[in-house]
Amino acid sequence: MKIPSKHIENVVEQLSSLPGIGKRTALRLALNLLNRSKEEVSTFAHSFLEMKQYVQKCSGCGNVSDTPVCSICSNPSRDHSTVCVVEDIRDILAIEATESYKGVYHVLGAIISPMDGIGPNDLNIDPLIEKAASGNVNEIIFALSATMEGDTTNYYLFKKINSFPVQITSLSRGVAIGSELQYADELTLGRSILNRQPFKIQG
Amino acid sequence: MKIPSKHIENVVEQLSSLPGIGKRTALRLALNLLNRSKEEVSTFAHSFLEMKQYVQKCSGCGNVSDTPVCSICSNPSRDHSTVCVVEDIRDILAIEATESYKGVYHVLGAIISPMDGIGPNDLNIDPLIEKAASGNVNEIIFALSATMEGDTTNYYLFKKINSFPVQITSLSRGVAIGSELQYADELTLGRSILNRQPFKIQG
Incomplete structure (x- = not known):
């Protein structure tokens, strides 16, 4: 696939560096972006720069957060x-x-x-x-x-x-709720028999 | 899905505005980008800005091109x-x-x-x-x-x-080369019988 524009090719290369995005999909996405207005593309591009600049790690749990301590740790x-x-x-x-x-x-x-x-x-x-x-x-x-x-x-x-x-x-590991026993995989089913629990009426 | 960061949420929103990218995939891509260096994210973001700034329409054929006339039209x-x-x-x-x-x-x-x-x-x-x-x-x-x-x-x-x-x-429309006749769809097969061509030895 020889794209006749270095700039589109750059975008295709960048997009296809993302997990699960191939060259063909990347080109489709690049053309979609190219059809947008200059403002829209600018908003698109700057969202990545802002994310990298402002998102930090919560000092409590290590989760990504906009603040030094995340909303869960500070609750x-x-x-x-x-x-x-x-x-x-x-x-x-x-x-x-x-x-x-x-x-x-x-x-x-x-x-x-x-x-x-x-x-x-x-x-x-x-x-x-x-x-x-x-x-x-x-x-x-x-x-x-x-x-x-x-x-x-x-x-x-x-x-x-x-x-x-x-x-x-x-x-806890075991048979997923809602799943039919005959379709459970052997490992999970075997483990759920060994780790059987006292029967309880679920509230 | 409530993402605890406005900046990541912005990126997810931008990425999921692309065709075929859902919120879940967008979050996976956003986290992948977040794990990259500042320089890499900058290169990623600027590729879109450059594409939008420099790619133009060929005055000959209307195709996207880095030059006023594309390489095919100027050949x-x-x-x-x-x-x-x-x-x-x-x-x-x-x-x-x-x-x-x-x-x-x-x-x-x-x-x-x-x-x-x-x-x-x-x-x-x-x-x-x-x-x-x-x-x-x-x-x-x-x-x-x-x-x-x-x-x-x-x-x-x-x-x-x-x-x-x-x-x-x-x-020309017809049965694709390499495809088995029994799997050709009715419309294509019907059309290829109506539009049958003189038999030629292909060179």
Whole structure:
């Protein structure tokens, strides 16, 4: 594909550097932008510059935030003695959407993935150890993806904070609510039989 | 989905204004950009501004170009008496990739689509009529998509230029090369029987 404009080609190259965007899609997006007014393109481009300039890391949890302390960490009605460990902001959005959690978060920024060259040093771990050692935290919840990488990270974190007087829990694994048993995968079904729970009438 | 940063939300809004990009994908892309260096984000953002500032329309064919006249129109070895009418630059890239065409192009910029509110006045038609009337063009090829909108546009253009002494042709329609007959759609197969051609040994 030989694009007859260096400037369009630059945009295609930049857009296709994003995950999941190929050259063909990038060209479609570039032409869409080219058909917009100068003001619209300017607004589009400046949104990225402003995001990079103003978004910072919350000093409490490491989450992205417009303020030095994010709205969850600065909320006095949240339970600051319960810390939920997640990979990134998208997990926080997912958990917040459930309205089932009133504690605070700790954002690792990544999970250990040797295949992608991500080791423990690339994770935001030290502040978590400080929290565990502080005596102000009662429970740390591991809420990472149920993958090999997530399990590896859980194991690493457990080794690091196990010696402190803090309860360590993880999300329950099992058959998803609403799913038919016959379609559950073997691993999940097997685990959910081994980890069976006392029957409770759900409120 | 309540994003706890106005700046990230702006980027998500801008990215999800692009065709085929939803809010969830936009957030993934925004976080990917946020993890890049300031320089990389600056290069990313400025590519759009430069594209909008420097890309112009070729005065010959209406295609996007970095120069007042595009590289195809300014190429003396192309056949300027044959004009291929296309919707946009992507069609030119597709036809150029075949290396089967040595004429020049005329870019409409859009095709008539009442559903999308696009009428004949939104198309780059007047310069095509001038070309047809000039006496310098022998053949005009309609190379629009084989859709209702493409057919409507073909019909409209035909009415406009039919009175001039110029041959009007359109791309042949039929069973795609390499496709199995049993999987060809009825409309295409029906048309390819009606428009059957003298058998030729292809060179």
